[in-house]
Amino acid sequence: MSRFDYDLFVIGAGSGGVRASRIAAGHGARVGICEESRVGGTCVIRGCVPKKLLVYASQFAEQFEDAAGYGWQLGESTFDWPALIAAKDREIDRLNGIYIKLLENAGVDLHMGRGRLVDAHTVEVDGRKITAERILIAVGGRPGVPDIPGHELGITSDEAFHLAELPERVLVIGAGYIAVEFAGIFAGLGSRVTLAYRRDLVLRGFDHDIRKAVDAGLRGRGIDLRYQVSPARLERSGGGVEVTFSDDSSAEYDQVMFATGRHPYTGDLGLDAAGVETGAGTRIEVDNYSRTSVDSIFAVGDVTDRINLTPVALMEGHAFADTQFGGMDRPLDHADTPAAVFSQPPVATVGLTEEEARERYDSIRIFRSQFTPMKYTLAGRQEKGLMKLVVDAASDRVLGCHVVGLDAPEMMQGFAVAVRAGLSKADFDRTIGIHPTAAEELVTMRSPVS
Ligand code: NDP
Numbered sequence: 001m002s003r004f005d006y007d008l009f010v011i012g013a014g015s016g017g018v019r020a021s022r023i024a025a026g027h028g029a030r031v032g033i034c035e036e037s038r039v040g041g042t043c044v045i046r047g048c049v050p051k052k053l054l055v056y057a058s059q060f061a062e063q064f065e066d067a068a069g070y071g072w073q074l075g076e077s078t079f080d081w082p083a084l085i086a087a088k089d090r091e092i093d094r095l096n097g098i099y100i101k102l103l104e105n106a107g108v109d110l111h112m113g114r115g116r117l118v119d120a121h122t123v124e125v126d127g128r129k130i131t132a133e134r135i136l137i138a139v140g141g142r143p144g145v146p147d148i149p150g151h152e153l154g155i156t157s158d159e160a161f162h163l164a165e166l167p168e169r170v171l172v173i174g175a176g177y178i179a180v181e182f183a184g185i186f187a188g189l190g191s192r193v194t195l196a197y198r199r200d201l202v203l204r205g206f207d208h209d210i211r212k213a214v215d216a217g218l219r220g221r222g223i224d225l226r227y228q229v230s231p232a233r234l235e236r237s238g239g240g241v242e243v244t245f246s247d248d249s250s251a252e253y254d255q256v257m258f259a260t261g262r263h264p265y266t267g268d269l270g271l272d273a274a275g276v277e278t279g280a281g282t283r284i285e286v287d288n289y290s291r292t293s294v295d296s297i298f299a300v301g302d303v304t305d306r307i308n309l310t311p312v313a314l315m316e317g318h319a320f321a322d323t324q325f326g327g328m329d330r331p332l333d334h335a336d337t338p339a340a341v342f343s344q345p346p347v348a349t350v351g352l353t354e355e356e357a358r359e360r361y362d363s364i365r366i367f368r369s370q371f372t373p374m375k376y377t378l379a380g381r382q383e384k385g386l387m388k389l390v391v392d393a394a395s396d397r398v399l400g401c402h403v404v405g406l407d408a409p410e411m412m413q414g415f416a417v418a419v420r421a422g423l424s425k426a427d428f429d430r431t432i433g434i435h436p437t438a439a440e441e442l443v444t445m446r447s448p449v450s
Pocket of ligand 1: 145146173174175176177178179181197198199204230259260261262307308309339340341342
């Protein structure tokens, strides 16, 4: 009989925590998990899933417009924000229920309440002490907001999912994933959107050509992009929130949304009590087996601030459980993690950007194609899609693949397999295209542009 209540206790029932607990239970471990909010975590409750539902909602206006080019005469359309939010909430409730069932079916005990480390083998959940041989921290992240006067008048994506009404004038601050995705959502639903960014081009860290294509696509949808400015002060004004910017300009908005990054949710978690070391930005330091500085304590997902994406947290949680409870040796490998940004137009990417490849390789070849998606021809829409391959000239290996345009996220999963497998440009070239699709461009680009 073990001297602990559980073999594994997990703090946080989001993507990483739920996956790890289910897999560990499947390997025969006695598992408990605690959650202070709702089972499902950021992705299901206030991230990827509700965001994508809102993205779908926001695309209809453009589709109604395009339909005219195909002979459709549509009546006047209206949009009902509360109806959308209610429908989205019902779907999130359904998924929350499924996640709870998944834990039940796996035999994992769910403790609702906030978990806090007491020592290397003990977690306190709402006053009750629970012991475990191993503890997994999977508490995720929380939005960060700049400490400027009046910041409390702004919202983050957490609140954006629950607004009582669609704001007419929105200011989005930041130019990362969340900023460009929400700028597109609000604009598509009919808000007037301004995006303010402290540097000179959206989506820092992505391939430069991709960033320029997204910039053009956002502008093409009427989004006012303001670069080299930050909000300096927010004040309540008659009609909404008055924002004064770093260049002394000011304007009034109905909502101001901070999309200025997310940070590990490590406050008041008892890390010091247990001796768990943290690094920059209070992220929990882990090795490639997700081990912290304490032998019995592990951490996965956004709280470790490695690559903050749901499928990465799933992989980290799964590998942890297989290694610790399944008798396997599964070190983590984050190489060639594909990603998508559900902006409008959307972005999908895997591997190195042109800029990264130029730093790491002596000679690279770039293949690039820009074209109008077939769907836009009859619709009369001017926007072009962009496809790009980054190839190592010496080995012919495809180092990076980047796409902006319709269906980019759907097409990237398959190409991620090819890049991850280390395939060459010649392998791409001898693959027959699927016609007529946009994806076929990626196997038919013959001449390098540089
Ligand atoms: P990001 O880190 O992607 O972007 C943050 C943005 O805010 C950057 O433009 C940054 O500027 C700016 N910023 C940061 N601090 C300040 C400040 N004090 N004042 C003004 N601007 C500031 O974070 P997000 O919040 O967009 O998303 C968080 C994470 O969530 C992402 O990194 C991603 O991992 C994940 N995510 C993934 C999605 C997906 O897979 N589709 C969707 C949404 C989120 P600068 O460039 O100068 O640093």
